[in-house]
Amino acid sequence: MVQTKPIKKILIANRGEIAVRVIRACRELGIATVAVYSEADRGALHVRSADAAILLGPPPARESYLDGAKVIAAAKQSGADAIHPGYGFLSERAEFAQAVVDAGLIFIGPPAAAMEAMGNKTRARENMVRAGVPVVPGNNGEGGRGFPSAQAALEAALAIGFPVMLKAAAGGGGKGMRLVTDEKKFEAAFQGAQREAASAFGDDTVYLEKAVVRPRHVEVQVFADMHGHVVHLFERDCSVQRRHQKVIEEAPSPIVTPELRAKMGEVACRAAAAVGYVGAGTCEFLVSPDRDFYFLEMNTRLQVEHPVTEMITGVDLVRLQIAAAEGRPLPFSQADLAPRGAAIECRIYAEDPIRFLPSPGRIVSLRTPSGPNVRDDSGVTEGSEISVYYDPMISKLIVWGDTRVQAIQRMSRALDEYRIGGIKTNLAFHRRVMKNREFQAGDYDTGFIERNKAELCAPPTEEETAALLDDAIAAAAIHVIADTPVPATSPEGGAVSPWRQGLGWRR
Ligand code: MV4
Numbered sequence: 283m284v285q286t287k288p289i290k291k292i293l294i295a296n297r298g299e300i301a302v303r304v305i306r307a308c309r310e311l312g313i314a315t316v317a318v319y320s321e322a323d324r325g326a327l328h329v330r331s332a333d334a335a336i337l338l339g340p341p342p343a344r345e346s347y348l349d350g351a352k353v354i355a356a357a358k359q360s361g362a363d364a365i366h367p368g369y370g371f372l373s374e375r376a377e378f379a380q381a382v383v384d385a386g387l388i389f390i391g392p393p394a395a396a397m398e399a400m401g402n403k404t405r406a407r408e409n410m411v412r413a414g415v416p417v418v419p420g421n422n423g424e425g426g427r428g429f430p431s432a433q434a435a436l437e438a439a440l441a442i443g444f445p446v447m448l449k450a451a452a453g454g455g456g457k458g459m460r461l462v463t464d465e466k467k468f469e470a471a472f473q474g475a476q477r478e479a480a481s482a483f484g485d486d487t488v489y490l491e492k493a494v495v496r497p498r499h500v501e502v503q504v505f506a507d508m509h510g511h512v513v514h515l516f517e518r519d520c521s522v523q524r525r526h527q528k529v530i531e532e533a534p535s536p537i538v539t540p541e542l543r544a545k546m547g548e549v550a551c552r553a554a555a556a557v558g559y560v561g562a563g564t565c566e567f568l569v570s571p572d573r574d575f576y577f578l579e580m581n582t583r584l585q586v587e588h589p590v591t592e593m594i595t596g597v598d599l600v601r602l603q604i605a606a607a608e609g610r611p612l613p614f615s616q617a618d619l620a621p622r623g624a625a626i627e628c629r630i631y632a633e634d635p636i637r638f639l640p641s642p643g644r645i646v647s648l649r650t651p652s653g654p655n656v657r658d659d660s661g662v663t664e665g666s667e668i669s670v671y672y673d674p675m676i677s678k679l680i681v682w683g684d685t686r687v688q689a690i691q692r693m694s695r696a697l698d699e700y701r702i703g704g705i706k707t708n709l710a711f712h713r714r715v716m717k718n719r720e721f722q723a724g725d726y727d728t729g730f731i732e733r734n735k736a737e738l739c740a741p742p743t744e745e746e747t748a749a750l751l752d753d754a755i756a757a758a759a760i761h762v763i764a765d766t767p768v769p770a771t772s773p774e775g776g777a778v779s780p781w782r783q784g785l786g787w788r789r
Pocket of ligand 1: 491
């Protein structure tokens with residue numbers, strides 16, 4: 283029997299938009315919040331949004347957001363009874379999850395054992411095969427511990443058939459991964475993959491998979507409570523990526539039929555149940571052009587793109603995470619869930635739109651879109667500094683529409699409303715994707731950006747340049763006005779607001 287333990291105060295072990303997202307859920311629930319921050323984040327939105335804030339240390343994440351001992355000490359010091367890890371940073375570290383529990387606190391996420399079962403990729407593959415979950419045909423090496431030599435690995439590769447993928451057992455997310463198309467290139471690739479795995483993860487174990495050609499990245503949101511219930515909340519398509527960085531996500535996937543959805547959902551629930559999962563998790567699949575699907579890995583955290591799932595299901599995933607962590611049973615069953623409409627998320631990055639390089643700096647002016655079914659999840663405000671220390675994501679723009687066509691129209695409109703002055707962003711890139719025929723047809727795979735680079739990353743057109751210039755002039759004008767002293771009194775003797783001078787209000 284699971285006891286319910288209400289949570290009164292949550293420490294959010296993260297920064298930026300996800301910290302703000304969790305704080306918002308806590309506010310709605312009447313739960314007190316504690317932010318943590320680094321010296322680079324003094325005055326950041328997540329710090330201002332929380333009831334209390336604790337300085338962790340210097341800007342490098344290693345000395346602040348990644349220092350588990352400091353985070354746990356901050357939670358104890360502030361009287362928090364739970365820690366929400368967000369995504370990235372400490373969110374998928376099993377040792378941290380266990381240390382939180384050992385400190386007498388609630389970890390808002392899965393048990394450490396479930397994280398471990400999915401953390402190592404060959405172990406996860408073995409666990410999934412045992413649970414009857416389809417994985418990409420491959421070879422984990424001897425007893426799942428990799429291959430003793432390049433020759434042994436080559437024999438396994440020949441048995442699988444080229445092209446093959448070499449992957450790091452300790453990896454995930456594409457790091458240390460090599461595509462090998464023919465036998466002659468195998469040995470060099472194997473040694474390269476081993477070297478990369480050793481330096482990136484301190485573990486040179488490499489395993490083999492048959493390469494799926496032109497795959498789609500389709501992931502299924504699952505949710506489990508402590509009472510043995512597991513449901514799925516349908517899929518997200520994250521095939522619009524560049525160098526393993528997701529750029530646009532949508533739900534549902536344009537290529538998933540109701541039958542495939544039911545099958546993938548059922549498989550994802552089985553995967554979660556097999557490792558004793560609790561809370562929000564995501565099973566990543568590759569879907570081949572003929573719609574065969576294979577389990578790749580499980581992300582044992584809330585994901586960046588969770589809002590598109592929230593939009594098509596009406597479920598608040600963070601509220602649900604908190605309820606599950608309190609020991610409450612899921613308030614709905616699978617039969618209560620149905621996907622409705624279509625949602626798209628664009629990740630707005632502070633980056634050079636042509637070279638895809640981070641473009642740090644100060645946001646001097648900002649206007650965010652709104653209107654029906656438009657959501658902007660952001661961790662910044664006007665005046666915020668996009669620092670070189672962290673991910674350059676400024677915000678996530680999410681829209682919902684009755685149909686996918688409406689969602690694309692709405693996203694185009696919302697992108698046109700967005701104004702970000704002072705730094706370079708990828709807003710124009712997103713506008714072009716919304717106009718792209720392949721994207722509009724829903725007919726894209728993980729090679730979409732690379733194939734359409736010339737169109738999507740071309741220098742701005744005359745029209746786009748004119749719009750950007752208008753923005754820059756408006757931003758400059760606002761700052762001239764803001765820097766102009768306002769007379770303290772009017773001729774009548776009363777205070778004159780800038781509003782009455784026709785200048786608009788300013789802070
Ligand atoms: C693959 C694959 C093709 N075949 N595995 C990249 C990230 C990691 N999660 C797995 N990845 C891939 N694994 C096999 N057997 C192609 C990719 C892949 C990819 C996957 C999802 C989204 C974008 C991608 C871009 C390149 C390669």
